[in-house]
Structure formats: C-alpha cells, structure tokens
Amino acid sequence: MPSSIPNKRIRKSPAARRAEIVAAASSVALTEGLECITLRRIAEELDVRPGLISHYFPAVEDLVAEAYGDAAGAELDELLPADRGGATPTRHLARFFARAAGPEFDDISRLWLNARHLSRYRPALRDRVAVQEAAWRDRLEALIREGVERGEFRTDDPLVAAIQILVVLDGLGMLVNSADTGDDPPAVRRMPMTTAERELGLPAGALTPADTN
Numbered sequence: 699m700p701s702s703i704p705n706k707r708i709r710k711s712p713a714a715r716r717a718e719i720v721a722a723a724s725s726v727a728l729t730e731g732l733e734c735i736t737l738r739r740i741a742e743e744l745d746v747r748p749g750l751i752s753h754y755f756p757a758v759e760d761l762v763a764e765a766y767g768d769a770a771g772a773e774l775d776e777l778l779p780a781d782r783g784g785a786t787p788t789r790h791l792a793r794f795f796a797r798a799a800g801p802e803f804d805d806i807s808r809l810w811l812n813a814r815h816l817s818r819y820r821p822a823l824r825d826r827v828a829v830q831e832a833a834w835r836d837r838l839e840a841l842i843r844e845g846v847e848r849g850e851f852r853t854d855d856p857l858v859a860a861i862q863i864l865v866v867l868d869g870l871g872m873l874v875n876s877a878d879t880g881d882d883p884p885a886v887r888r889m890p891m892t893t894a895e896r897e898l899g900l901p902a903g904a905l906t907p908a909d910t911n
Contacts, residue, residue, distance in 0.1 A: 716754050718744065723765035724772075728805045732812050732823070735762050763822040766813045770830040773806045778837050787845030792905040795891050798867065807871040835860055842898065852899030859897040866893045 710718070722743040723735050737758055741748040755761040777797050782790045797803070817824035838860040845851035853859045867890045885892075891905045 712754075715750075719751055719754055719761070720764050720768050723761050724768040727762075727765045727812075728769055728809055732762050732766060732809070732816055735765055737761075757822075759820055759822045762816075762820065763826040766809065766823060767826045767830060769806060769809055770813075771833070773803065774830070774833055774837060777803070778834075778841070780837065786850060787841055787848060788850050788900070788904065790841060791845075791894065795894070795905055798890075799887065810868070810871060834864060838864065845898065853897055859894075862897055863890060863894050866890045 719740060722740050726734055726739060726743065735758065737748045737751045737755070740761070741751050744751075751761070755764070778790075778794050785793065813823060813827050817827045835857070839857050842851055842853065842856040842859050846853060846856060851859075870886070870889060888906070892902070894900070895902060895904055
C-alpha cells in the first residue's frame with residue numbers, strides 16, 4: 699500500500715545552502731570564468747530559483763568575489779598546506795613546486811589571471827584578490843622563515859624571498875593561455891625552482907628531488 703505521506707524536500711540550513719551556492723559558483727569560475735557567474739546561471743546549476751541565490755547574495759559581485767576566494771583558498775591548502783605532515787621545509791617546498799607544475803592546476807592559474815583583470819573594475823573582487831595574495835605571501839614567508847631558523851635556508855629577508863618566488867610563479871602562470879605551453883624549454887619551467895634555490899642559498903637541484911610525494 700503506497701504511503702499517503704507526501705515526500706518532503708530536505709530543508710538545508712542557511713550555512714549549508716550558502717556553502718552550496720559558493721561551491722557551484724566556484725566550479726563555474728574555474729571551468730568557464732568569473733564573467734559567467736550570474737544569479738540565473740548558478741540557480742540553473744543547483745536547480746533552484748534565482749530568487750534563492752539573490753537571498754544569500756543580493757549583489758552578484760559579492761558571489762563572484764566569494765567564488766574566487768573559495769577556489770583560490772582551496773588551491774593554497776592543496777599546494778602549500780600549513781600542516782607539513784612532518785616534512786622538512788626543503789622537502790615541503792620541493793613538493794609544492796612538483797604539485798604546482800601539474801596540468802591539473804591550469805584552471806586555477808587561468809582563474810588568477812581572470813580575477814586580476816576583472817578586479818580593476820570590481821572592488822569586491824579586488825579586495826578578495828588582495829586577501830588571497832596576502833595569504834600566499836604569508837604562508838610561503840612562514841615556511842621560508844622556519845627553514846632559515848632550522849639552518850636549511852639562507853636569506854636575510856624571508857618576505858622578499860617569498861615575494862620573488864611568487865612573482866616568478868605568477869609570470870609562468872601566464873603561459874597557460876598559450877596553445878604551445880607544452881613546448882616551453884625545461885629551463886623556463888624550472889625558473890620558479892631555480893629562483894627559490896638561488897634566493898634561499900640552496901644548491902642547484904635541491905628542490906627537484908626524485909621523489910616529492
């Protein structure tokens with residue numbers, strides 16, 4: 699005998715619903731670009747009405763900024779986690795470069811380029827880009843500073859060293875929009891590592907061990 703009780707949709711908590719919206723927007727940002735985030739587009743992704751999205755994000759610019767921050771923050775925790783799992787600073791940095799070189803991070807590299815371009819015209823996004831840049835700088839500086847304290851690295855200014863490494867990484871990230879990215883000379887691909895080795899007083903090849911897992 700069929701039940702006479704109608705099926706009820708599970709009502710999500712405001713925090714869960716908001717996180718779901720941000721996650722959907724983050725996915726669209728990575729695969730299609732920040733320009734493609736609209737209230738209607740995200741509503742379609744979640745199979746809800748646009749009014750639900752606007753309830754949590756009355757201004758789409760705030761959702762764009764949140765989506766970028768979510769994706770960029772996840773990238774930082776994946777590539778350079780605060781918890782090193784017992785790895786030395788040198789090994790942790792080598793593992794970072796090995797991970798960052800993978801094609802699976804091409805979408806996030808494009809997103810950084812996309813965000814920096816759009817941030818010229820979108821204050822909320824500009825503020826979030828600044829927050830993420832500071833988070834990267836602080837995380838890398840802390841790692842370098844610890845390496846100096848442990849005698850693994852040699853630099854008079856961990857902050858400047860961190861900025862130099864990130865500037866080279868950002869420059870290399872621009873190559874993801876090139877059709878022949880795979881044809882770049884190995885020396886070009888190694889520029890972030892050679893910069894880090896030079897600035898941290900490491901011998902050549904110290905950041906490219908055979909096993910970085």
